[in-house]
Amino acid sequence: MKGARVLAWGRAVPDQVVTNHDLEKLFETSDEWIVQRTGIKERRIAKPEDTAVSLGAKAAQNALTKSGLKAEDIDLIICATATGDYLFPATSCLIQDKLGAINAASFDISAACTGFIYGLNTAYTYIASGQFKNVLVIAVDLMSRFTDWGDRRTAIIFGDGAGAAVLQACAPEENAFKSFYIKSRGDGDCTLYVPNVGNQYPVKAEDITAKPTMVYMDGQAVYQFAVKAVPDALEKALAKASMVAADIDYFIPHQANYRIIESAAKRFKVPVEKFICNIDRYGNTSAASIPIALDEALENGTIDPKQKHKLAFVGFGAGLTWGACVLEF
Ligand SMILES: CC(C)(COP(=O)(O)OP(=O)(O)OC[C@H]1O[C@@H](n2cnc3c(N)ncnc32)[C@H](O)[C@@H]1OP(=O)(O)O)[C@@H](O)C(=O)NCCC(=O)NCCS
Numbered sequence: 001m002k003g004a005r006v007l008a009w010g011r012a013v014p015d016q017v018v019t020n021h022d023l024e025k026l027f028e029t030s031d032e033w034i035v036q037r038t039g040i041k042e043r044r045i046a047k048p049e050d051t052a053v054s055l056g057a058k059a060a061q062n063a064l065t066k067s068g069l070k071a072e073d074i075d076l077i078i079c080a081t082a083t084g085d086y087l088f089p090a091t092s093c094l095i096q097d098k099l100g101a102i103n104a105a106s107f108d109i110s111a112a113c114t115g116f117i118y119g120l121n122t123a124y125t126y127i128a129s130g131q132f133k134n135v136l137v138i139a140v141d142l143m144s145r146f147t148d149w150g151d152r153r154t155a156i157i158f159g160d161g162a163g164a165a166v167l168q169a170c171a172p173e174e175n176a177f178k179s180f181y182i183k184s185r186g187d188g189d190c191t192l193y194v195p196n197v198g199n200q201y202p203v204k205a206e207d208i209t210a211k212p213t214m215v216y217m218d219g220q221a222v223y224q225f226a227v228k229a230v231p232d233a234l235e236k237a238l239a240k241a242s243m244v245a246a247d248i249d250y251f252i253p254h255q256a257n258y259r260i261i262e263s264a265a266k267r268f269k270v271p272v273e274k275f276i277c278n279i280d281r282y283g284n285t286s287a288a289s290i291p292i293a294l295d296e297a298l299e300n301g302t303i304d305p306k307q308k309h310k311l312a313f314v315g316f317g318a319g320l321t322w323g324a325c326v327l328e329f
Pocket residue numbers: 028029030033034037038113152153156157192217218219220222223226256257284316317318
């Protein structure tokens with residue numbers, strides 16, 4: 001079996017900042033309530049001209065440039081998204097075209113906010129099997145396009161963004177990935193979902209105008225799920241890697257709610273500072289939150305590749321899905 005390493009990370013977020021004070025103008029809420037319950041102060045919201053393809057391609061190009069590879073060197077593009085430009089073709093195919101990655105195969109992964117971990121696991125498996133050498137993993141979501149901006153229970157949470165990683169085959173002894181754990185539980189579909197856009201979408205004209213296509217989220221139920229899913233995934237991935245929480249230099253959790261992150265730090269008895277957190281500035285960017293947080297941590301020097309930090313990613317989301325990955329970078 002071959003090993004895999006990450007050559008580079010990248011990210012792209014829209015320029016437009018929407019603060020909690022901006023949301024106070026849309027519905028009854030307050031900056032204080034949102035910060036206290038979620039840790040979010042502001043989020044980036046896509047402009048009309050931004051799409052999952054344009055933002056995803058920007059993050060991918062950013063990672064590709066840093067990797068030193070050319071677009072033609074990429075063998076496979078995996079895009080994790082729940083908010084792609086079309087039902088089909090896949091967002092990854094359209095990004096392939098934008099990059100000029102003419103030698104690649106491309107497909108999308110639908111695992112909502114756990115999508116980046118699912119994508120990374122898939123990329124690693126293709127590389128380990130020897131089928132592909134250079135794999136580009138992209139995670140992009142424009143949750144704002146499916147947010148009801150009159151619903152204070154959901155509109156405060158989400159933001160838009162994209163992240164990417166370029167993986168390359170290497171010798172087994174240089175393998176960066178120590179373990180993966182991914183899981184799903186399909187009975188949670190009504191807890192977090194977007195109704196009326198799949199094949200169940202009504203064909204009668206009156207239904208099309210009457211039925212909303214906005215995110216429905218049972219916040220309390222998702223919260224209860226998340227505080228169990230995060231430790232479950234981390235415990236399983238750490239055990240597979242024959243490691244304990246104290247061995248990890250930095251945890252990069254899905255950025256959904258600061259209280260969920262705090263609860264995980266408490267559970268594993270590690271200082272919360274070991275959990276990389278940028279939720280205050282971006283909110284929940286769904287699949288993109290982990291690679292955005294990682295790329296920022298590299299840029300500001302928190303994570304230094306020279307030190308070969310031991311990292312743990314952990315995510316959860318609609319499906320319900322959850323998962324974790326332990327790696328060295
Ligand atoms: C969404 C979330 C912040 C809501 O916080 P909460 O403490 O569960 O709040 P509740 O929905 O129970 O509502 C409590 C009260 O606050 C009110 N409220 C809800 N949103 C509000 C807002 N934005 N501003 C002010 N008040 C608000 C409710 O109306 C309710 O008032 P009531 O008791 O008079 O009816 C929280 O449930 C959460 O973060 N859940 C996890 C979501 C998540 O991680 N999603 C992503 C998954 S990938």
